[in-house]
Amino acid sequence: MTLSIGIVGAGLGGLTLARVLYRHGVAATVFEADASPDARRQGGLLDIHEQDGQRAMKAAGLFEAFSALIHPGGEASRVLDRHAGVLLDRPDDGTGGRPEVPRTALRALLLDSLPDGAVRWGKKVVSIEGLEGGRHRLSFADGTTEVTDLLVGADGAWSKVRPLVSAATPDYLGVGFFETWLRDADRRHPASAEAVGGGAMFALEPGRGVFAHREADSVLHAYVALKRPLDWIEAVAALDEAAAKARLLAEFGGWAPALTDLIAESDGRPVCRALHALPDDHAWTRTPGVTLLGDAAHLSAPAGEGANLAMLDGAELAEAILAHPDDLEAALADYEARMFPRSNAAAKESRRVLGLCLDDQAPDSLLDFFQSMGRAEA
Numbered sequence: 001m002t003l004s005i006g007i008v009g010a011g012l013g014g015l016t017l018a019r020v021l022y023r024h025g026v027a028a029t030v031f032e033a034d035a036s037p038d039a040r041r042q043g044g045l046l047d048i049h050e051q052d053g054q055r056a057m058k059a060a061g062l063f064e065a066f067s068a069l070i071h072p073g074g075e076a077s078r079v080l081d082r083h084a085g086v087l088l089d090r091p092d093d094g095t096g097g098r099p100e101v102p103r104t105a106l107r108a109l110l111l112d113s114l115p116d117g118a119v120r121w122g123k124k125v126v127s128i129e130g131l132e133g134g135r136h137r138l139s140f141a142d143g144t145t146e147v148t149d150l151l152v153g154a155d156g157a158w159s160k161v162r163p164l165v166s167a168a169t170p171d172y173l174g175v176g177f178f179e180t181w182l183r184d185a186d187r188r189h190p191a192s193a194e195a196v197g198g199g200a201m202f203a204l205e206p207g208r209g210v211f212a213h214r215e216a217d218s219v220l221h222a223y224v225a226l227k228r229p230l231d232w233i234e235a236v237a238a239l240d241e242a243a244a245k246a247r248l249l250a251e252f253g254g255w256a257p258a259l260t261d262l263i264a265e266s267d268g269r270p271v272c273r274a275l276h277a278l279p280d281d282h283a284w285t286r287t288p289g290v291t292l293l294g295d296a297a298h299l300s301a302p303a304g305e306g307a308n309l310a311m312l313d314g315a316e317l318a319e320a321i322l323a324h325p326d327d328l329e330a331a332l333a334d335y336e337a338r339m340f341p342r343s344n345a346a347a348k349e350s351r352r353v354l355g356l357c358l359d360d361q362a363p364d365s366l367l368d369f370f371q372s373m374g375r376a377e378a
Contacts, residue, residue, distance in 0.1 A: 003328065005321075006031060006138060006148035008161050010119050012103075013294035013310030014154030015110035018118055019060045020318035030114075031138065031146070033124035033155075037111060044221040045074055045213055046106065046307045047098040056311035059319065065109055066101065071216060074100025076199030079363050079370065084195045084203070084256035088367055092199055100199070102216065103307070125160045134289025134328070136164070150328060151290045152317070154310070157276060159296035165284040166292075170276035170299050173351075175225060175358065176233030177273040177302075178248055180266035182220040189220070189265060191258040196220050203259050204363035208251055210259050211357075222262040223273070224248055227358055230274060237272030244270050275354075277301055280347040283340045291332050293317060298343035303350035313339055 005021070007014045010032035018028045034040055048054055048066070057066040075092040111119065124141040128151070131137055136151045153161025157170055185193040195201065196212045203210045212222035226233070226248075236247050248263050248270060263270070278299045284292075291297075294310030317335045324331035356365040 003149040003321075004147065005029065005150045005152070006136075006146055007152045007154050008125055008138070008159075009153070009155035009294075009296070010034070010037075010107075010111070010121075011154060011156060011294060011310065012107060012110065012307050013314040014152065015107065015114070015119075016056050016060055016311045016314030017152060017154065017293065017318050018314075019062070019110055019113050020056075020315050021321065022114060022118065023061050024318075024322050026318075026322065028118070029146070030119040030154075031123035031125065031140070032119055032121050033141075035122045037108070037121075044103065044215055045071055045100040046103050047075070047100050047304050048106075048311075049098050049304075049308050052312040053308035056308075056315040059315040060110070060113065062109060062113060066106070069101040069105045069109065070099040071101060074199050074213070076197060077370070078197050078199075078201050079367055080195060080201060080203040080259070081363065082203065082205055082252075082255045082259070084258045087363060088370055089197070090370070098304070100213075125155070128160065128164060130164070136289060149289060150321075150332075153290070153292040153296040154294055154314070156295045157299045159292065161290065162292060162296050164290050165287040166282065168278050168282050170278055172230045173275040173277055173301055173354070174229075175227050175275045175354065176230075176236075177275060178224040178226075178236070178244075178263075178270040179273060180222045180224060180262055180270050181268065182222075182262060182265060183267050184218050185214075185220045186218045189261055192220060192261045192265075193218070195256070195258040196262075202357065202363065202366060203255075204357055204366060206360045206362050207358055209357055209362065210252075210262055212262055220262060222266070224263055224270065225358060226251055233272060233274050237274075241269035275301060277347065277351070280351065281344050282347075283336075283344075286329070286333055286336065288329060291317065291336060293339075297339065298347055300343075300347035301350040301354040303353040305346045305350050309343060309346055312342075 005028035007030045057063045079088040127139045129137040138146045153159045201212045207227040209225045293313035320331040320335040
């Protein structure tokens with residue numbers, strides 16, 4: 001196969017696609033705007049599911065190495081009230097099928113599995129020109145260009161490739177997350193460490209909550225969630241560290257210090273994440289020579305699905321290309337026919353789960369959800 005395959009975006013989905021192709025002798029080039037692998041923080045722990053993320057790791061031939069990255073105890077979960085009272089506490093017994101791994105380490109595993117030069121750093125796309133026969137010319141900020149036979153947009157929420165196939169743009173979901181970290185928590189902040197426990201913690205009430213997770217090296221990684229208009233979220237994001245923390249703390253009056261210290265004592269300025277999503281049923285008409293995967297294709301509410309779906313997208317797109325070596329359009333049609341219904345269902349479920357965390361019945365609505373999951377597994 002002599003196709004020129006260009007993948008825009010060196011996230012987990014794009015790298016999985018490149019790795020599965022490379023494993024079967026097919027070259028692809030990943031174009032990434034960041035200057036290096038360490039240019040941006042890559043986030044915390046990811047729960048990688050058996051049916052999608054783990055399947056992608058097996059397709060990539062990396063499952064054993066992936067297994068070595070698992071964070072012990074990370075599948076534990078608990079739900080608290082505003083006073084840090086424990087409403088639900090489920091330990092990690094190793095049977096959950098959703099082990100937690102550090103995103104940075106997982107990305108590094110994929111990067112290290114590719115040949116030198118497969119990822120080209122500092123390649124920010126500024127324009128894309130359609131050519132004859134489904135080819136595309138990419139122009140980069142550094143003045144260079146590349147022509148592809150197959151162009152894959154793996155470039156996230158604000159994809160530069162998406163407009164080639166779809167006019168859809170992400171809409172604000174009405175919720176802002178503010179990301180915080182407490183380091184050396186067991187020694188410096190034992191009450192917060194106890195409240196979070198060994199895995200994931202959800203402290204909720206209608207319209208607000210604190211989601212936290214214990215990471216390696218005694219780090220507590222939290223997301224402070226608030227249902228507020230976008231201009232409110234952006235105004236807080238523009239404040240300096242002290243003012244931003246004060247504004248967030250004002251939203252949690254009467255909450256236990258073990259929970260509010262995840263804001264007040266956090267290391268550095270809270271990082272704003274205004275949540276956006278594409279329409280749940282986002283799809284497009286088959287467009288020659290181009291397709292999307294991951295958030296570029298189906299950005300949805302955060303509920304533990306995004307990375308898993310992106311990796312499965314990458315694996316299945318590679319498998320479709322390998323299954324149709326002489327018919328690229330048949331490969332893309334096959335891939336999209338499988339991806340669209342899967343991402344539609346996942347987007348609807350993710351939106352529902354986010355709603356359960358912050359709706360008028362929180363935290364009872366999330367407790368009911370966890371208990372229904374327990375009954376389904378029994």
